[in-house]
Amino acid sequence: MRRSLLFLPGNNPNMLINAGYLGSDAVIFDLEDAVSPAEKDAARILVRNTMRYMQLDCEKIVRINSVDTAYWKADIDAILPEKPSLLLLPKASSPEDVIQVASYMDEVEEKLGYANGSVGIMPLIETALGVENAYAIAVSSSRVKALFLGAEDLTADIQCKRTKEGREIEYARTRLVVAARAAGVDVYDTPFTDVNDDEGIVVDAKLAKSFGFTGKASISPRHVEVINSVFSPTLAEIKYAYDVIEAIETAKKQGKGAISLNGKMIDAPIVARAERTIAMAEALGIERRDDCE
Amino acid sequence: MSKLVKSIKEVVELVGLKDGMTVSFHHHLRNGDYVLNMVMAEIAAKGLRDINVNASSLFDTHAPILEHISNGVVTGIAADYIGAGVGRAISEGILEKPVQFYTHGGRASSISLGRTPIDVAFIAAPTSDPMGNCSGKYGKSACGSLGYAFADAMYAKKVVVITDNLVPYPLTDFSISEDYIDYVVEVDAIGNPKGIVSGTTKITRDPVGLVMAAHAAKVIEASGLLKDGFSFQTGAGGASLAAAKFLKDIMVEKQIQGSFGLGGITGYMVDMLKAGCFRTLMDVQCFDLTAVESLRENPNHQEISALQYASPSCKSAVVDSLDVVILGATEIDTDFNVNVHTDSNGYIMGGSGGHSDTAAGAKLSMIIAPMFRARLPIVTESVTCVSTPGQTVDVLVTQGGIAVNPRRKELADNLKSAGLPIIDINELKEKTERITGSPKKLNRGDRVVAEVIGREGNLCDKIYSVSKK
Numbered sequence: 001m002r003r004s005l006l007f008l009p010g011n012n013p014n015m016l017i018n019a020g021y022l023g024s025d026a027v028i029f030d031l032e033d034a035v036s037p038a039e040k041d042a043a044r045i046l047v048r049n050t051m052r053y054m055q056l057d058c059e060k061i062v063r064i065n066s067v068d069t070a071y072w073k074a075d076i077d078a079i080l081p082e083k084p085s086l087l088l089l090p091k092a093s094s095p096e097d098v099i100q101v102a103s104y105m106d107e108v109e110e111k112l113g114y115a116n117g118s119v120g121i122m123p124l125i126e127t128a129l130g131v132e133n134a135y136a137i138a139v140s141s142s143r144v145k146a147l148f149l150g151a152e153d154l155t156a157d158i159q160c161k162r163t164k165e166g167r168e169i170e171y172a173r174t175r176l177v178v179a180a181r182a183a184g185v186d187v188y189d190t191p192f193t194d195v196n197d198d199e200g201i202v203v204d205a206k207l208a209k210s211f212g213f214t215g216k217a218s219i220s221p222r223h224v225e226v227i228n229s230v231f232s233p234t235l236a237e238i239k240y241a242y243d244v245i246e247a248i249e250t251a252k253k254q255g256k257g258a259i260s261l262n263g264k265m266i267d268a269p270i271v272a273r274a275e276r277t278i279a280m281a282e283a284l285g286i287e288r289r290d291d292c293e
Numbered sequence: 294m295s296k297l298v299k300s301i302k303e304v305v306e307l308v309g310l311k312d313g314m315t316v317s318f319h320h321h322l323r324n325g326d327y328v329l330n331m332v333m334a335e336i337a338a339k340g341l342r343d344i345n346v347n348a349s350s351l352f353d354t355h356a357p358i359l360e361h362i363s364n365g366v367v368t369g370i371a372a373d374y375i376g377a378g379v380g381r382a383i384s385e386g387i388l389e390k391p392v393q394f395y396t397h398g399g400r401a402s403s404i405s406l407g408r409t410p411i412d413v414a415f416i417a418a419p420t421s422d423p424m425g426n427c428s429g430k431y432g433k434s435a436c437g438s439l440g441y442a443f444a445d446a447m448y449a450k451k452v453v454v455i456t457d458n459l460v461p462y463p464l465t466d467f468s469i470s471e472d473y474i475d476y477v478v479e480v481d482a483i484g485n486p487k488g489i490v491s492g493t494t495k496i497t498r499d500p501v502g503l504v505m506a507a508h509a510a511k512v513i514e515a516s517g518l519l520k521d522g523f524s525f526q527t528g529a530g531g532a533s534l535a536a537a538k539f540l541k542d543i544m545v546e547k548q549i550q551g552s553f554g555l556g557g558i559t560g561y562m563v564d565m566l567k568a569g570c571f572r573t574l575m576d577v578q579c580f581d582l583t584a585v586e587s588l589r590e591n592p593n594h595q596e597i598s599a600l601q602y603a604s605p606s607c608k609s610a611v612v613d614s615l616d617v618v619i620l621g622a623t624e625i626d627t628d629f630n631v632n633v634h635t636d637s638n639g640y641i642m643g644g645s646g647g648h649s650d651t652a653a654g655a656k657l658s659m660i661i662a663p664m665f666r667a668r669l670p671i672v673t674e675s676v677t678c679v680s681t682p683g684q685t686v687d688v689l690v691t692q693g694g695i696a697v698n699p700r701r702k703e704l705a706d707n708l709k710s711a712g713l714p715i716i717d718i719n720e721l722k723e724k725t726e727r728i729t730g731s732p733k734k735l736n737r738g739d740r741v742v743a744e745v746i747g748r749e750g751n752l753c754d755k756i757y758s759v760s761k762k
Binding site for chain 1: 498500501503504507665692693712727728
């Protein structure tokens with residue numbers, strides 16, 4: 001389960017040491033934008049040691065530097081041995097970017113004696129070209145487990161103003177969700193960057209969920225609880241999911257082909273969604289309640 | 294008759310101060326206070342020696358007292374709190390006799406019982422009339438409540454009001470009344486308003502502090518105490534204030550009306566009063582201007598004395614009716630004993646204040662502290678100083694889990710049922726030490742520099758000098 005992904009600067013020991021206590025499902029240790037060129041090596045060591053020695057109760061992802069820099073191979077050399085679940089690859093604009101990184105990961109994994117593909121890639125789509133190539137990127141390597149939208153760089157690239165309302169990224173959001181779902185991978189929404197706007201984050205997270213994103217990233221621990229809440233199934237959604245499964249089972253017993261619930265047809269995607277909802281509710285320890293609408 | 298005296302110098306003559314006597318001060322002007330220094334300068338100028346100073350607190354602004362100690366003018370100190378500046382010199386052994394540390398309730402109680410008699414109380418008053426009816430609510434140096442000064446006024450042999458806002462007789466909205474006052478002195482300024490109260494106390498923005506605050510609010514919600522009639526005290530630290538904010542959200546959403554908010558009052562408690570979370574605020578000390586204004590304007594915001602707040606020898610005290618208190622700690626040990634007097638190197642940098650009083654009185658006493666500060670773990674095998682005994686502390690909230698005192702099994706069960714991350718305090722200590730390492734035991738000096746007096750007058754612990762080895 002990956003509702004919230006929290007960016008933590010790779011060069012900030014006080015934040016790294018508390019990484020496991022901030023409530024996010026995943027942390028993204030950042031070696032890229034948060035770290036100045038002079039501190040790249042120090043951040044690499046700090047992140048490596050945090051992963052090696054700290055027992056963190058959340059998933060660990062690392063944002064390495066992009067393939068147009070001199071740092072990305074050294075990042076992989078340092079980080080891959082610590083088995084992050086994913087590497088977040090910034091400025092992924094084409095399938096070639098991903099393939100280049102995946103090939104190098106093959107080499108490093110072989111040297112380490114790790115199973116090939118043990119660490120996944122999450123391309124960060126933050127260029128106009130990347131948006132247009134989203135599906136090709138998503139299917140470029142079996143390592144790609146999810147797409148990730150980065151709206152700040154994207155809006156700079158498409159030469160428009162980034163707003164809180166986010167009309168300017170509607171196309172990119174839709175395009176990424178469709179591409180990711182077509183490729184059968186997850187998809188994560190860009191952070192809401194005003195850390196003082198407690199209401200804005202609620203609106204933005206709900207919007208992302210309505211687009212179909214799997215979860216949402218954050219640059220502030222203050223946003224984590226809201227994101228977790230928005231991307232958790234509601235009691236009504238959980239009740240509906242159980243109703244769907246019960247309707248399916250009842251229909252099977254009765255030998256019925258077409259199944260309906262509350263007058264609406266139930267088909268395979270609805271059943272799949274119901275199963276995902278129940279799995280998530282169980283993981284979160286939320287019990288079914290029938291007294292909710 | 295006239296009680297007005299022209300100067301502090303003159304009043305020091307008039308009250309008949311002699312070598313070996315005890316003078317007292319309150320700390321409502323906090324780090325902006327001028328009065329203690331002005332009075333002690335005149336006492337020194339008069340050539341008096343061997344004076345005991347009984348102050349409800351000493352702040353860094355009172356550093357000139359160190360010179361009086363070096364010169365033999367001051368040879369005894371009693372206080373409920375001593376800031377790091379003066380505290381460091383005490384820890385290094387500047388004073389021959391150990392400092393007597395009281396709690397706010399214990400100090401008032403001891404004064405009222407005559408255990409710590411005061412010869413002359415000097416009361417800084419932001420407003421007074423010529424007969425000594427005085428208040429902290431008005432004037433350029435307004436500090437709000439004068440709660441800690443009541444016992445001094447009521448029981449000292451002589452009482453002097455020192456004010457920088459003399460108003461015509463009678464001041465009707467007084468806190469302390471003329472029947473206790475011997476003399477009134479007008480001065481240019483009793484304090485620096487910037488140091489007296491802060492503009493607005495801010496809740497923490499530190500993510501770890503916010504995680505702890507959210508845990509704290511959930512602990513209160515799950516404790517079973519959060520219902521109509523609920524009463525609450527919290528400190529002025531950033532995480533405590535954030536917990537109050539989260540608690541307010543829960544109370545407003547569930548439409549719970551509490552009975553009272555207690556303590557040092559901040560703007561956040563005033564917000565809770567305005568939002569209908571409490572029927573009243575019981576205020577022994579104002580921490581910010583919002584609280585001062587509320588005390589002045591809102592009849593449901595009530596000033597109380599330290600005796601009523603927390604004295605164990607009064608017929609009743611508000612702390613005994615308190616449901617929940619949120620407190621801090623510099624260290625807490627695996628028996629839940631809490632240190633708020635010294636830092637981890639053994640230097641005095643605080644004091645109990647109302648810590649032990651409220652922990653003893655409240656149905657749920659909660660400590661909020663991070664697992665570590667800088668490189669130092671907060672949970673230790675044994676604290677450097679027992680400020681508040683572990684049997685009065687119920688729960689420790691950290692970012693890495695919530696430890697419940699084994700004496701409160703039913704509370705632990707409630708919190709577990711609510712899905713809160715409960716952890717054994719020993720396990721929490723180990724978990725922290727996996728990150729910080731285990732600190733070396735402190736090499737303390739061989740001199741006792743302070744005695745911590747429990748609220749009932751018992752010796753709770755001794756603080757030793759800091760070894761320079």
